[in-house]
Amino acid sequence: MAAPKRSTKRLQILPGGKGSPSPGVAVRTRGVDPEPKSLVFDAGSYEVLFENASDAILVIDLNTGSITSANNAALELTGYLREEIVSKSAEQLFLSSETGMGHSQSLGWAHVESNGFFEDVVLRAKDGYPRYVSLSSKTLALGDSRVAMCILRDVGEKKNMERDLITKHTELREAYVDLEKANAELKAMQETLVQSGKLAALGELAAGIAHELNQPLTAIKGFAQEARSAASSPKGCDTAYVGSCLGEVVQGADKMEKIISHLRNFTRKSTEDFAWVDVHAVIEESLVMLDKQLSARGIKVERGFDATLPKVWCNPFQLEQVFINLATNARDAIEAKASGSGRITIETRAEGDDLVEIRFADDGCGIPDSVKAKIFNPFFTTKEVGKGMGLGLSISYGILSRINASILVESGADRGTTFTIKLPVDYRKH
Ligand SMILES: Nc1ncnc2c1ncn2[C@@H]1O[C@H](COP(=O)(O)OP(=O)(O)OP(=O)(O)O)[C@@H](O)[C@H]1O
Numbered sequence: 001m002a003a004p005k006r007s008t009k010r011l012q013i014l015p016g017g018k019g020s021p022s023p024g025v026a027v028r029t030r031g032v033d034p035e036p037k038s039l040v041f042d043a044g045s046y047e048v049l050f051e052n053a054s055d056a057i058l059v060i061d062l063n064t065g066s067i068t069s070a071n072n073a074a075l076e077l078t079g080y081l082r083e084e085i086v087s088k089s090a091e092q093l094f095l096s097s098e099t100g101m102g103h104s105q106s107l108g109w110a111h112v113e114s115n116g117f118f119e120d121v122v123l124r125a126k127d128g129y130p131r132y133v134s135l136s137s138k139t140l141a142l143g144d145s146r147v148a149m150c151i152l153r154d155v156g157e158k159k160n161m162e163r164d165l166i167t168k169h170t171e172l173r174e175a176y177v178d179l180e181k182a183n184a185e186l187k188a189m190q191e192t193l194v195q196s197g198k199l200a201a202l203g204e205l206a207a208g209i210a211h212e213l214n215q216p217l218t219a220i221k222g223f224a225q226e227a228r229s230a231a232s233s234p235k236g237c238d239t240a241y242v243g244s245c246l247g248e249v250v251q252g253a254d255k256m257e258k259i260i261s262h263l264r265n266f267t268r269k270s271t272e273d274f275a276w277v278d279v280h281a282v283i284e285e286s287l288v289m290l291d292k293q294l295s296a297r298g299i300k301v302e303r304g305f306d307a308t309l310p311k312v313w314c315n316p317f318q319l320e321q322v323f324i325n326l327a328t329n330a331r332d333a334i335e336a337k338a339s340g341s342g343r344i345t346i347e348t349r350a351e352g353d354d355l356v357e358i359r360f361a362d363d364g365c366g367i368p369d370s371v372k373a374k375i376f377n378p379f380f381t382t383k384e385v386g387k388g389m390g391l392g393l394s395i396s397y398g399i400l401s402r403i404n405a406s407i408l409v410e411s412g413a414d415r416g417t418t419f420t421i422k423l424p425v426d427y428r429k430h
């Protein structure tokens with residue numbers, strides 16, 4: 001079906017003037033006609049235009065304050081009949097903050113008397129409810145009277161949308177506050193978890209720690225006895241020898257102090273210990289804790305350290321906790337394997353200037369595919385009751401994700417396992 005032809009004529013409204021046959025508005029068509037024709041409206045036509053305007057129009061006599069004319073749209077907007085609204089005091093229609101009905105959005109009457117455009121003016125409709133309108137008012141002289149022509153547009157829909165938006169915004173804010181609260185609670189729980197993980201690791205490593213402390217203690221005891229017998233020798237006191245023995249005693253005590261202070265720092269509940277950290281030194285510290293346990297099982301540790309590795313901004317004690325967890329898991333995996341060598345390989349590599357990669361591999365029993373997806377879940381363990389709590393990896397994951405680091409696992413049954421950590425040099429910039 002052919003589309004209907006569009007007219008090429010356009011309507012143009014011209015102000016009436018000297019050239020017009022009568023005062024008023026001349027309408028002429030323009031387009032295909034070579035000679036423009038003019039149409040002239042009489043007063044009745046203007047009334048039709050006034051009555052059928054889509055915006056509400058009120059004419060108010062400013063001397064008496066009463067409404068003199070209202071078009072159909074104004075009757076529809078206010079709910080009044082024509083005979084009710086004409087002669088009605090405009091002040092009763094336009095709410096002010098004083099008359100209010102609980103609404104103080106506008107001083108409509110004041111707007112009526114001034115020329116301009118005003119948003120959010122409130123009208124009191126016949127049903128007593130407010131109507132939100134925009135008001136364009138113009139004062140002019142008409143014969144002896146001064147009148148205000150008010151063009152009103154219903155903005156109730158817009159207002160409702162605004163109100164909905166405000167409600168939604170409030171709901172969103174409340175949800176955000178709840179979320180923040182939940183987040184803070186989660187963080188506190190995470191801290192508790194990290195703390196219990198530390199204590200659990202310490203409990204397990206107690207034997208290794210005792211061994212670490214025992215070494216300097218044995219040396220201290222030996223050198224102290226040596227110094228005592230040298231000092232009370234019947235041949236006289238060899239002060240130089242006694243001095244060197246006491247030097248050894250002091251050295252041993254220093255070593256013990258270092259271990260104890262390290263343990264104290266490790267167990268301290270603190271998240272503020274951030275510093276530029278030498279990752280290799282942290283790996284070594286964690287291996288010191290595990291040394292006895294690994295050597296007792298014939299597990300060798302191989303290092304492939306990148307000498308150019310930059311320092312990393314982190315909490316060294318939490319990083320140490322991650323390495324202890326990984327090494328403990330590697331130990332268990334090797335022990336769980338029926339036979340073969342026991343080897344843990346730790347490699348580091350600088351990846352550009354901003355990332356450090358740490359690979360932690362073992363040749364243990366490996367992780368079957370069915371288990372791999374769950375290993376970072378809290379309380380997931382394949383170890384027998386009393387051996388594992390299933391917290392090591394979930395705590396490690398939490399610690400690493402807080403410094404924007406990632407941890408990935410590659411493994412398969414009887415293939416050994418490799419954990420790869422990517423650590424930003426300065427997580428505050430990532
Ligand atoms: N290197 C690994 N080789 C084989 N399996 C591993 C290895 N690391 C982790 N797993 C598997 O992941 C599970 C979860 O490890 P995770 O460290 O979270 O808990 P856990 O070692 O069982 O207990 P916890 O660490 O609390 O003492 C382990 O039970 C084990 O099945």
Ligand SMILES: [Mg+2]
Binds near residue numbers: 328329388391393
């Ligand atoms: Mg573990």
